[in-house]
Amino acid sequence: MPPYHSISELSFPGTGACTHAAGPSEIECEVMRLFEQFRDPLLRYALSFGICMHDAEEVIQEVFLSLFRHLQLGRSRKNLRGWVFRVTHNLALKQRYANQGSRVRMNADETNMHEQSDPSPNPEEHLSNAQRRQRLLAVVNALGEAEQHCIRLRAEGLRYREIAEVLGISLGSVSVLLARSIERLIRADGR
Amino acid sequence: MLRDELHISDEELLQAVDGELGTRRAAQVQAHLAACWNCRARVTDIEAAIAGLVRAQRQTNQPKLPSADGPRALLRAELAELARQPAIHSAIHSVIHAWMRRTWINPARLTAISLAVAMSGLFGGLILFHRASHGLNGNTASLERGVLPESNLTPGATRAVSIGEVCSILHEQVVREVSDSVRKQVFEEYGIKNARSEDYEIDYLIAPGLGGTDYIQNLWPQPSWNVKWSSYVKDELEERLHQMVCSGDLDLPTAQREIASDWIAAYKKYFHTEAPPSRIGASVLPDLTQQSAGGNI
Numbered sequence: 001m002p003p004y005h006s007i008s009e010l011s012f013p014g015t016g017a018c019t020h021a022a023g024p025s026e027i028e029c030e031v032m033r034l035f036e037q038f039r040d041p042l043l044r045y046a047l048s049f050g051i052c053m054h055d056a057e058e059v060i061q062e063v064f065l066s067l068f069r070h071l072q073l074g075r076s077r078k079n080l081r082g083w084v085f086r087v088t089h090n091l092a093l094k095q096r097y098a099n100q101g102s103r104v105r106m107n108a109d110e111t112n113m114h115e116q117s118d119p120s121p122n123p124e125e126h127l128s129n130a131q132r133r134q135r136l137l138a139v140v141n142a143l144g145e146a147e148q149h150c151i152r153l154r155a156e157g158l159r160y161r162e163i164a165e166v167l168g169i170s171l172g173s174v175s176v177l178l179a180r181s182i183e184r185l186i187r188a189d190g191r
Numbered sequence: 192m193l194r195d196e197l198h199i200s201d202e203e204l205l206q207a208v209d210g211e212l213g214t215r216r217a218a219q220v221q222a223h224l225a226a227c228w229n230c231r232a233r234v235t236d237i238e239a240a241i242a243g244l245v246r247a248q249r250q251t252n253q254p255k256l257p258s259a260d261g262p263r264a265l266l267r268a269e270l271a272e273l274a275r276q277p278a279i280h281s282a283i284h285s286v287i288h289a290w291m292r293r294t295w296i297n298p299a300r301l302t303a304i305s306l307a308v309a310m311s312g313l314f315g316g317l318i319l320f321h322r323a324s325h326g327l328n329g330n331t332a333s334l335e336r337g338v339l340p341e342s343n344l345t346p347g348a349t350r351a352v353s354i355g356e357v358c359s360i361l362h363e364q365v366v367r368e369v370s371d372s373v374r375k376q377v378f379e380e381y382g383i384k385n386a387r388s389e390d391y392e393i394d395y396l397i398a399p400g401l402g403g404t405d406y407i408q409n410l411w412p413q414p415s416w417n418v419k420w421s422s423y424v425k426d427e428l429e430e431r432l433h434q435m436v437c438s439g440d441l442d443l444p445t446a447q448r449e450i451a452s453d454w455i456a457a458y459k460k461y462f463h464t465e466a467p468p469s470r471i472g473a474s475v476l477p478d479l480t481q482q483s484a485g486g487n488i
Contacts, residue, residue: 028270035266039259053255057262064266066343068273075382087343090408094346097448133247140244145351155248160211168376168407175211179202185240 027071034080035064041156042088048152049092051099059091082162085153089166132189139188143181150177199223199230201237208237337381337391338420339455340411344380345396347451348409352402358437369393369410377410390414392422396454397447398429401436420455424467428458435461 024032039060046056066087071077140148146167153163160174167174199207199220206212207220224231369377374393378384383391391412397403413422432450435441449457459465 024267024271025274028267028274031270032263032267035263036259039262040256043256053257057257061262061266061269062343065269065273068270072273090343090346093348093408094342094451097347097451100444100448132243133250136240136243136247137251151244154209155245160206160209175202175206178209179200179205182205182237182240183201185244186236189236189240189243 027068030071031064031068034067034084038081038084042084045085045152045156046088046092046095048148049096051092051095055095055099056092059088059095062091063087079162079165082158082165085156085158085162086166089149135188136185139184140181143184144177146173147177147181150174151181154178198227198233201233204230204234205237208234208241337412337414338418339453340396340413341381344408345411346408347396347447348404348406349397349402349447350404352443354436354443357400357402357433357443369405373405373407373410376407377412380407381412383412386412394422394425397451398433400429400433401446401450402443403447419467420458424458425454427467428454428461431461432457 042060042063043056046059047053051059063084067080067084070083140151143151146169149167150163153166154160158166160171160178163174164171169177203212203216203220207217207224210217212220224234375384377393378386378391391414393410394413395403395405396409396411399405403409413425428450432441432446436443436446449460458467
């Protein structure tokens with residue numbers, strides 16, 4: 001099993017600006033490197049809470065500002081990937097609560113759905129692939145909230161232990177929730 | 192799902208696919224797969240479902256993500272601003288130290304000042320010790336700060352629950368104690384793992400009686416005494432909200448949202464008061480903000 005990533009283990013492009021004496025501090029550079037690495041996965045995860053793109057972007061900004069403060073205070077650098085996902089999870093939840101009173105909840109997979117053109121050669125295959133895609137996404141949207149979180153986090157590459165930490169549940173629960181979700185996907189696929 | 196004892200469970204097959212099994216068990220599963228067509232077919236199903244889901248997600252959400260250029264620039268500017276703050280503080284310290292060096296350059300005077308500082312430190316220490324022995328410990332300020340949870344650690348979490356379910360039992364019957372391991376985890380998360388356990392209660396931000404879950408995102412170490420806005424005050428609010436939800440005076444999502452965003456503001460709103468009654472608030476310590484204004488801390 002691959003170990004958790006610490007900042008020192010991750011390599012990022014564009015670090016030259018950080019070596020300049022008058023440039024940003026080492027911690028700023030580390031945060032920017034992690035931003036490059038995790039911004040898209042975190043944004044996708046934040047959107048899965050049904051918040052709009054603008055709110056999700058704000059959540060991600062706050063996550064990395066919190067990360068900066070976290071590192072500045074000399075707090076633990078162990079598994080920062082899990083840390084940023086956990087803070088994203090918490091802030092996105094908070095944002096969703098804040099939105100509940102003022103807006104109708106949007107479904108991320110509906111509002112943000114922009115389909116790429118399917119490279120399949122013939123119309124029948126194209127239709128069949130599109131139907132399968134819709135079926136699978138519908139299954140994911142119909143899963144319980146904990147199952148959805150598990151499967152989305154796993155799809156972003158998190159290990160079971162990291163998912164457990166993000167969601168505050170046991171390792172065994174992660175395994176059960178994932179297996180149950182996959183089982184439903186298999187059934188929906190008619191296998 | 193294959194449940195036959197002769198076969199590997201789906202859960203373990205998924206763990207095997209994900210590389211989450213221990214070395215020994217992984218080898219056993221691999222040996223079984225080499226011999227068992229059923230389980231191998233099941234692994235293929237699992238892999239196909241994962242591949243299908245990944246493709247579906249890639250073809251829907253992925254292209255919609257906006258460019259990171261704007262957020263990147265904004266973050267860089269905000270980080271630079273944050274990074275400057277401690278620098279300003281150290282600059283002020285440098286100026287003060289330089290001024291002191293210029294004004295009090297006489298070594299004898301410096302020694303006298305050092306002695307005075309040491310004595311005042313000792314005296315201050317004795318005062319703190321005295322206050323600690325009477326419950327007014329130096330920890331009070333941090334307790335007072337903890338009356339509201341940190342939103343990034345404890346945003347609140349709810350479960351799907353109907354009004355009927357919420358109102359079918361009394362509020363106090365659904366309040367559950369959290370386990371020692373969760374309690375320890377919450378303390379660690381808040382960086383107070385060495386705090387006295389009697390000073391804090393692990394509280395649900397959104398009470399179970401209002402649909403709150405026992406996920407760690409809904410738990411925080413709330414000062415149980417010695418503060419004006421103690422856990423006992425929040426208990427009263429929870430009961431009031433529960434009654435209002437069940438009598439139809441307040442909808443459940445609003446109750447959840449208000450208690451999660453700022454429970455003290457919710458208390459003031461629903462009890463029409465600026466302060467809790469002294470019988471449930473801290474009896475030994477008035478509002479810190481008022482004390483500070485009086486300069487009596």
